[in-house]
Amino acid sequence: MAAIDSDIQSLAPAFQLGRRKTTLALCGVAAGLAVAIGTFLLHGRDANAARFAAQTVFRVSGLAFLLFYLAGPVSRLIPSRPTLALARERTGLALAFAGIYTVFLVCAMTPDYFASAHVPLPTAAFAVFSLLILAVILAGERAGLADASWRPALRAMETVGVAYFWMVYAVNDLDHLSGPHRPDGYYGLSLSILVAALLVRFADSFWQRYSYARRQIA
Numbered sequence: 296m297a298a299i300d301s302d303i304q305s306l307a308p309a310f311q312l313g314r315r316k317t318t319l320a321l322c323g324v325a326a327g328l329a330v331a332i333g334t335f336l337l338h339g340r341d342a343n344a345a346r347f348a349a350q351t352v353f354r355v356s357g358l359a360f361l362l363f364y365l366a367g368p369v370s371r372l373i374p375s376r377p378t379l380a381l382a383r384e385r386t387g388l389a390l391a392f393a394g395i396y397t398v399f400l401v402c403a404m405t406p407d408y409f410a411s412a413h414v415p416l417p418t419a420a421f422a423v424f425s426l427l428i429l430a431v432i433l434a435g436e437r438a439g440l441a442d443a444s445w446r447p448a449l450r451a452m453e454t455v456g457v458a459y460f461w462m463v464y465a466v467n468d469l470d471h472l473s474g475p476h477r478p479d480g481y482y483g484l485s486l487s488i489l490v491a492a493l494l495v496r497f498a499d500s501f502w503q504r505y506s507y508a509r510r511q512i513a
Contacts, residue, residue: 323391327398368499
């Protein structure tokens with residue numbers, strides 16, 4: 296009986312951690328749906344409203360991506376209780392981002408439904424490919440639980456997946472800055488934040504290598 300009680304107590308932290316991850320994933324989906332539905336209802340409930348809802352959810356997903364993207368590096372560069380707490384929830388943040396981005400992909404295909412048209416092949420291909428990359432990122436977040444021989448490959452795949460989404464947001468910003476669009480300061484600010492986030496990641500990588508070299512010398 297004592298052994299069973301001990302096993303239950305040892306499983307409790309893992310259960311609570313899994314529950315937090317599930318909660319964050321559901322919060323991501325709920326936030327994406329709330330933004331999409333609210334924007335759609337406030338802007339006419341037509342195809343244009345659906346396009347604006349997709350754009351708004353995409354912007355919100357960008358914020359979720361940045362939280363996930365910077366959680367680890369910031370906690371190592373500026374270790375404190377808030378940053379370390381955020382880093383511990385990195386997998387949950389990845390799930391929340393995946394939830395919001397999935398809502399965006401659904402919203403991106405909604406205008407074609409209002410137009411009674413088939414979803415264009417490039418849009419469908421982008422959606423499927425993005426879902427695959429999301430799956431790769433989530434698999435990479437579980438690399439610590441995988442067999443040791445698989446961990447380097449999963450981590451490398453996660454790195455590629457994260458770089459893909461950084462490029463998606465950066466290319467979108469650049470397209471709106473240089474294309475025939477209405478002036479919108481959001482895209483310049485968004486691109487600046489993405490570049491700053493990339494510099495933070497580079498600084499974190501440099502600091503880790505520097506710290507490792509010092510430990511080796513000592």
